[in-house]
Amino acid sequence: MANHEHLLEQWHREEELAHMHGWDFSHIHGRYEEEQDLPWDYDQVLRSYLTPEKRLLDLDTGGGEFLLSLKHPHHNTGATEGYPPNVRLCRERLLPLGIDFREADPEVCLPFSNESYDLIINRHGGFHAAEIDRVLKPGGIFLTEQVGARNDRDLVELLLSPAPTLPYPDLFLDKTREIFERAGFFILRGEEAFRPIRFYDVGALVWFARVLPWEFPGFSVDSCLDGLFRAQEILEQKGVIQGTIHRFLLAAKKP
Numbered sequence: 643m644a645n646h647e648h649l650l651e652q653w654h655r656e657e658e659l660a661h662m663h664g665w666d667f668s669h670i671h672g673r674y675e676e677e678q679d680l681p682w683d684y685d686q687v688l689r690s691y692l693t694p695e696k697r698l699l700d701l702d703t704g705g706g707e708f709l710l711s712l713k714h715p716h717h718n719t720g721a722t723e724g725y726p727p728n729v730r731l732c733r734e735r736l737l738p739l740g741i742d743f744r745e746a747d748p749e750v751c752l753p754f755s756n757e758s759y760d761l762i763i764n765r766h767g768g769f770h771a772a773e774i775d776r777v778l779k780p781g782g783i784f785l786t787e788q789v790g791a792r793n794d795r796d797l798v799e800l801l802l803s804p805a806p807t808l809p810y811p812d813l814f815l816d817k818t819r820e821i822f823e824r825a826g827f828f829i830l831r832g833e834e835a836f837r838p839i840r841f842y843d844v845g846a847l848v849w850f851a852r853v854l855p856w857e858f859p860g861f862s863v864d865s866c867l868d869g870l871f872r873a874q875e876i877l878e879q880k881g882v883i884q885g886t887i888h889r890f891l892l893a894a895k896k897p
Contacts, residue, residue: 646871649844649874650863652844652845653844653845653848653863653870654863655845656845656846656848656849657848657849657852657862657863659849660848660849660852660853661853666705666707667850669849670846670849670850672842673841673842673843673845673846674839674840674841674842674846674847674850675839675840676837676838676839676840676887677837677889678837679837680835680837680889681833681835682787682833682835682891684765684787684891687785687891687893688712688785689712691761691783691785691893692712692714692761694714694715695718696718696760696761697718697719697720697758697759697760697761697779698712698714698719698720698759698760698761698762698763699719699720699721699722699754699759699763699777700719700722700763700764701721701722701748701752701762701763701764701767701769702722702723702724702748702764702765702766702767702768703722703723703728703732703736703743703767704723704728705731705732705735706721706723706732706735706736706741706743708765709721709736709741710735710736716739716740717740719741719742720741720742720743720744720754720759721741721742721743721744722744722745722746722748722752722753723743723745723746724745724746724747724748729745742754747768748764748767748768748769748770748773749768749769749770750770750773751770752770752773752774752776752777754777755777756776756777757777757778757780757782758779759777759778759782760778760779760781760782760783761782761783761784761785762774762777762778762783762785763784763785763786764784764785764786764787764788765786765787766787766788766789769784769786771821771822772825775825775826775827775896778896779896780896780897781895781896781897782895782896783830783893783894783895783896784827784892784893784895784896785891785892785893785894786818786892787889787890787891788813788818788889788890788891788892789810789813789887789888789889790813790814790815790834790888790889790890791808791811791813791888792808792836792886793857793886793887793888793889794839794854794857794885794887794888795885795886795888796885796886797839797847797851797858797883797885798857798858800869800872800873800883800885801847801851801858801861801866801869801870801873802858802859802860802861802866803868803869806859806860809856809857809859813890814834814890815832815890818890818892819832819892822892826896826897827894827895827896827897828894828895828897829892829893829894829895830893830894830895831891831892832890832891832892832893833890833891834888834889834890834891835888835889835890836887836888837886837887837889838884838885838886838887839884839886839887840882840883840885841873841877841882841883841884841885842877842882842883843877844870844873844877844883847870847873847883848863848870851866
């Protein structure tokens with residue numbers, strides 16, 4: 643195994659650098675990969691439902707990066723975010739453009755009037771079915787790609803002992819589909835996938851675990867050394883540390 647002292651120095655440096663700005667994983671670009679082979683393309687699915695005249699609302703928009711990439715007319719665009727650093731970023735980035743950005747927790751309530759949006763989108767964020775029903779216009783569509791309950795679970799079990807309970811145990815396609823069917827929605831599309839996530843150095847995994855505290859609660863280099871050294875052994879034996887992501891896609895139409 644590589645020199646322990648040198649590895650610890652690298653891992654501690656990654657731990658210190660692990661701060662999220664928006665939803666930006668560029669720090670570990672080229673050192674890890676995921677979502678390379680999902681059976682759907684969220685961007686393409688979304689664009690199949692979106693036309694310029696439609697009112698679009700993005701829940702848990704992060705720093706607004708993906709929303710802005712859609713180039714939807716700003717006067718027909720709204721967004722929410724609840725994480726304070728990202729809220730500040732969105733106020734600086736989205737409000738000057740004329741996008742109706744509001745700070746909110748979409749799992750509680752949406753600060754928008756009844757039947758005000760044609761398409762509500764949500765990628766890897768929280769939602770409340772009753773609020774989506776209230777804010778969508780009749781015939782409107784809710785599209786979400788969710789990080790499922792089993793996401794990164796093998797990596798969590800590698801690093802943390804004992805492994806914590808699942809943070810979002812109900813995030814499975816069948817359970818989410820049932821919620822919207824009970825609310826009267828027609829399901830347009832539903833798919834679920836388990837795919838690889840790969841890390842090519844343990845430092846990248848350290849950074850990743852630190853910026854996802856809901857998945858890796860209590861993780862630190864010093865408290866998880868046994869798991870990190872196991873990961874290093876796997877890396878030296880196989881050339882990669884591989885885990886499993888859990889994703890599902892749901893598109894539901896309001897009557």
